[in-house]
Amino acid sequence: MNVKNSFMKKKWMSVLTVVVMGTLLFTACKQKEEVAPSKGQQADDASARNELDRAQDDIESVYNSEQYAGNQRASAVVLPCGSVTLNTNNFTINYNGVNCGSRVLGGSISVTLVSGTKFSDVNARLKIVFNNYKVHYNASGEEIVYNGTTYITNLTGGTLASLFTTTPGTVAHKTRGVLTLTYDTTGTGGSTFSRTWNLFRKKTFTSNGTATGISLKFEGDTTIAADTYLPGTYAKVSEYGTDVDNRKFIHTIPTDFVWSNCGTTYSGPYILKTGRVEHTAFSDAGDYKYQFTATAGYRTDGTNNILDQSCASNGYLINWSATLVSTGNKFVDYSVFQQY
Numbered sequence: 001m002n003v004k005n006s007f008m009k010k011k012w013m014s015v016l017t018v019v020v021m022g023t024l025l026f027t028a029c030k031q032k033e034e035v036a037p038s039k040g041q042q043a044d045d046a047s048a049r050n051e052l053d054r055a056q057d058d059i060e061s062v063y064n065s066e067q068y069a070g071n072q073r074a075s076a077v078v079l080p081c082g083s084v085t086l087n088t089n090n091f092t093i094n095y096n097g098v099n100c101g102s103r104v105l106g107g108s109i110s111v112t113l114v115s116g117t118k119f120s121d122v123n124a125r126l127k128i129v130f131n132n133y134k135v136h137y138n139a140s141g142e143e144i145v146y147n148g149t150t151y152i153t154n155l156t157g158g159t160l161a162s163l164f165t166t167t168p169g170t171v172a173h174k175t176r177g178v179l180t181l182t183y184d185t186t187g188t189g190g191s192t193f194s195r196t197w198n199l200f201r202k203k204t205f206t207s208n209g210t211a212t213g214i215s216l217k218f219e220g221d222t223t224i225a226a227d228t229y230l231p232g233t234y235a236k237v238s239e240y241g242t243d244v245d246n247r248k249f250i251h252t253i254p255t256d257f258v259w260s261n262c263g264t265t266y267s268g269p270y271i272l273k274t275g276r277v278e279h280t281a282f283s284d285a286g287d288y289k290y291q292f293t294a295t296a297g298y299r300t301d302g303t304n305n306i307l308d309q310s311c312a313s314n315g316y317l318i319n320w321s322a323t324l325v326s327t328g329n330k331f332v333d334y335s336v337f338q339q340y
Contacts, residue, residue, distance in 0.1 A: 041102065043142035043183045045243045051135045051144055052179070058082060059111060059128060059152075062091055063119055064160045081105055089113040095133065102139060107132035107146075114151075122157035130179060141187030150177025150199055163207035163214055164266050174221060175201040183244060197241035212261045216270070220253040230282060238277070247290075249281040257296060262311035272296045272340060273309050282325075289323045298337060305337045315339040 041047055058079050062068055065077045067086060077084045077091075081100035085092045090112045095105035108131045116124025130146040137143070155172040163169050182194045200222035207214045220238035224230075229240060230250055240250040257275030261268050279292035294316045297309035305317050315337050322332040 041137045041142075042140050043137070043144045043185045043244075047135075047137075048144050048181055048183075048244075049239075052146065055109060055130075055133060055146070058093055059109060062086075062093065063111065063126065063152075066161070069118075069120065069159050069161065089118060102137065104136040104138065106134035106136070109133055116154075119154055120157055120159045120162075121154065124154045124157070126152045128152065128177070141184075141189075143184040143189075145182040146179055147182070148177065148179035150175055150179065160205055163205055165207075166209050168207055168209040168213075170204060170206050172202065172204040175199055175203075185244065193246075195242045195244065195246070197239055199239055201238050211266050212264060214261050214266065214270075216259040218253070218257040218275070220251065224250060230280060231286070232280075234280070243281060247281045247283065249279060252278045252280070254278060255295070260311070271311050271313060273311070273313050287325055289325055291319075291321045291323070293319045294338075295319075300337050300339075305335075 058081075061079060062077045062084055067077050068089075068091065077086070079093070081098050082093045082095045082105060083098075085094065090110075092111070093109045095107055098105050110129045110131060112127045112129075113119060114125050114127045116122075118124065119126060128150045130148055130150075133146040135144045153174045153176075155174055156170055158169060158171045160171060163171060177199045179197050179199070180194050181197060182192050184192045200220060202219050202221040204217040204219075205214070206217070220236035222237045224234040224237055224240065226233040230248055234240075234250050234252050236253050238251045238253050240248070243249050253276065255274055255276035257272060257277075259270040259272050262271040263269050273296070275296040277294050279290075281290045282288065283290075295307075295318075296316050297307060297313045298305050298315050298317045299308045299312050300306065300315065307317075317335055318338050319335040320332055321330050323330045
């Protein structure tokens with residue numbers, strides 16, 4: 001097998017940096033618009049992560065809505081795709097084969113308040129159950145199906161809407177869970193396989209009490225001890241599990257992703273200024289180490305990629321490498337710029 005070609009085929013895996021959209025900062029007061037998927041989508045690791053976070057966007061849009069926070073059950077929460085059923089402090093998002101651009105979505109996501117009287121309480125917790133939540137790509141016929149349970153805990157209490165005031169504040173949400181992802185990478189429906197992902201994420205929304213002082217921080221939220229899952233110690237882990245190629249992987253976020261308001265009003269725009277995600281996996285024999293990094297806060301002048309970390313930032317510097325463990329020699333090592 002050509003190891004380099006295999007590595008390059010999966011180079012787009014782990015594009016975690018597009019997971020959290022800046023629009024999450026104001027979903028409490030603004031409907032999130034559907035972003036058209038890229039051409040030629042496939043059921044790979046990058047798509048799986050992107051789709052998971054699109055689903056998370058839907059969930060957050062509902063529990064940050066006025067209808068949910070205020071128990072206004074007579075009015076509906078509008079999503080780009082899918083419909084919402086509200087029941088007291090619980091809700092279900094039904095997709096039921098809805099056509100969503102170049103994708104068809106199926107199944108449902110059920111959200112239940114299992115701790116606290118309302119989600120704005122300190123340490124209130126939501127149980128999120130993925131019930132055959134399916135993403136089908138029309139162009140390729142490939143599919144990803146999600147099942148399993150995650151939990152979101154409101155560590156600080158409060159709502160995102162409360163940050164749009166003259167009072168400084170912080171709202172922090174922690175996510176834990178285990179999901180089974182079932183792939184059809186053939187587009188025929190006749191050949192599927194499953195992988196398991198473990199999630200350890202934290203989002204912190206902060207306001208200094210001014211219209212331009214709202215920011216979002218996204219970070220990995222656990223540590224994996226030395227040589228317990230992969231060789232080495234891993235801090236600030238956001239996910240670990242097995243990828244499409246059935247290799248163990250770990251994602252760390254050594255530099256927190258931070259979106260800041262670069263506008264003059266609450267509506268932004270919110271610009272991703274800093275952040276770095278690292279993907280690490282090893283071959284089955286442990287002789288090759290594969291790494292992917294995406295560092296935010298760059299801009300390009302057409303010739304040079306410049307680490308800016310200001311409101312002028314507009315992309316990531318992405319690096320892929322593959323190393324022969326026994327010698328430390330890299331046989332793949334290159335970088336590209338990718339615009340947000």
